[in-house]
Amino acid sequence: MSHVATTPELPVRIAPTRRVRLADNWRRNRFAYALITPTVLFMVAVHLVPTGAGLYLGFLRLNTFTFSELFHAPWVGLQNYRDVLFDELNPLHAGFTNAVKNTVFYTVVTVGATLAIGMAIAVLLNRQFPFVRTVRTLMIAPWVVPSFVVAILWQFMWVSDSGIINKILVDWAHVLDEKPVWLLGPNSMWAIVIPSIWRALPFTILIFLAGLQAVPDELYEAASIDGANAWRRFRHITLPLMKPLIAIQLLFGVIYSVYQFAIPYVMMGSNPGPHADLLMTLVVRQAFTNNLFGYGAAISSLLMLAMLGWVAVWYISFRRSLEPAT
Amino acid sequence: MTKRRSIEWSLNALAYLVVALMLAPIAWLVLSSLQTSSQLSTGTYDFSQPTLDSFRTMWSAVDFQRYFLNSVIICTAAALLATTFAASAGYALARYRFRGSGAFGLTVIGTQLIPGTMFLLPIFLGFIWFGRNTPFRLFDTHLGLILVYTAFFTPVSIYLMRAYFQGVPRELEEAALVDGCTRFGAFWRIILPNAAPGLLATFVYAFLFAWDELLFVSSLTQENAETIPVGIRTFISNYQQRYDQLMAAGVLSTLPVMIAFFATQRWLVRGLTAGAVKG
Secondary structure, eight states, X not given: OOOOOOSOOOSSOOOXXXXXXXXXXXXXXXXXXXXXXXXXXXXXXXXXXXXXXXXXXXXXXXXXXXXXXXXXXXXXXXXHHHHHHHOTTSHHHHHHHHHHHHHHHHHHHHHHHHHHHHHHHHHHHSSOOTTHHHHHHHTTXXXXXXXXXXXXXXXXXXXXXXXXHHIIIIIISOSOSSOOOOSSGGGHHHHHXXXXXXXXXXXXXXXXXXXXXXXXXXXXHXXXXXXXXXXXHIIIIIHHHHHHHXXXXXXXXXXXXXXXXXXXXXXXXXXXXXXXXXXXXXXXXXXXXXXXXXXXXXXXXXXXXXXXXXXXXXXXXXXXXXXXXX | OHHHHHHHHHHHHHHHHHHHHHHHHHHHHHHHHTSOHHHHHHTOOOTTSOOOHHHHHHHHHXXXXXXXXXXXXXXXXXXXXXXXXXXHHHHHHHHOOOTTHHHHHHHHHHGGGSOHHHHHHHHHHHHHHHHHHSSOOOTTSHHHHHHHHHHHHHHHHHHHHHHHHHHSOHHHHHHHHHTTOOHHHIIIIIIHHHTHHHHHHHHHHHHHHHHTOOHHHHHHXXXXXXXXXXXXXXXXXXXXXXXXXXXXXXXXXXXXXXXHHXXXXXXXXXXXXHHHHHO
């Protein structure tokens, strides 16, 4: 990967000073620096500076009364964090704890199911059968449906008395005796989990399928000759080879699920209720509907910290399995 | 051998069943947009007599045309800009090992860890500040959203383009340099044309994601630059029970991205899987 040096080699090798090395780096990579400069400036302006400002706002008492003071709102130190995390009397504390529980449940179920079902379908489609290319292509379609459409479509399908899902479950298949209410109460978590899995599956299948196609057939043939059945071949050949792909899907799946916003927000409004309220809907509601900007910024900072923690845990657990593949 | 045959056949049947199940909700979206409101609310569907009434009434009931146009303008511009940034930065990352390239690559992917709400409020305040202190209006304008979306979808686009450039043979630009091309000339005239499918795929990818964005557009617009997701939210709060029109709006908002995706899926799928499989 090292770049071909355009400068002639020095006749006598002298350890170059830091200055020389910097100048050399600059001369050889001038074009690369020119290429990244616009992107760097842009990302500093729209990503990094606002993120820093957001962290700062978490330490301010910024609400309806102090909003006009913007960044000069009263500094309250860690008060917002204390209120959200530990103050039993603060109504936001209960809402936050509940949203954390919901978000953890939502993320674990969505990501877990997406990876497991996605792997099963990818294995199923990694065979030769009539129309296999068409099937693989059509399978991606749900990923292209915008998530706000996913939300209105499934909301319509979940409607209790006339929705198609209850019609199928109760009127046609008689799986259940009574039509359950999906969009309110304890079921409402499933009302957002299932569409999320449906929309996330195609991408996971796509990635796993690409990985499976790269596995040499000889491995399976050799294992078959040795008498390994289908499950053992999957367990001892496929799974270890797919580990890096599973790891990457897990990493980003968790991040995207924790930051899920559109599906609950469009399906159930700015307050999805105690059973389906996720952290993102909570933050947006508290910050932009109730004008509790300081709290919103504090919770966002906590979320970012939690995600950094997740990346660290992920890296420690998967470091080994990533190295040989990349 | 016959046992093996029957297993093969049942696996094939299972594959068809799975794809049918995956597509069923989309089929239902289209089918119900062709029904009348009363058919949908009572559940007495009649698929033999589809009607386009819902599209007509929806088009006149909400200002869908305006939302649609806003979406097209904002998403096209943002995706173009993101692809431009991604092409240059992705090329630098693919071909050069410069001081800070590791840190730059890490920061780019690290932006994905920041929750949208973290920078939404500062951007909102910044936009208002800009409107008061400079002649540039960013709040509730196309320009403001284009800038924000470009920044959002640039990071992943950079990784897509980097994967593409890594697949373009190095000999191409080495030959161009020997022939007296400048580095920029080699990039512009040799590499970029060779990466055209990658550019297209990256553009479509950024477009798909911008089309889907709801959080920022709902807070940074008021009455001028709202896109389709905001329009649909407004529609729900005003006409809760008109499912026929809502499904019609859903069909119309899905159609452009479906077409864009399936027209370019050969290249897009290759780009996405190459990036992911190589890591």
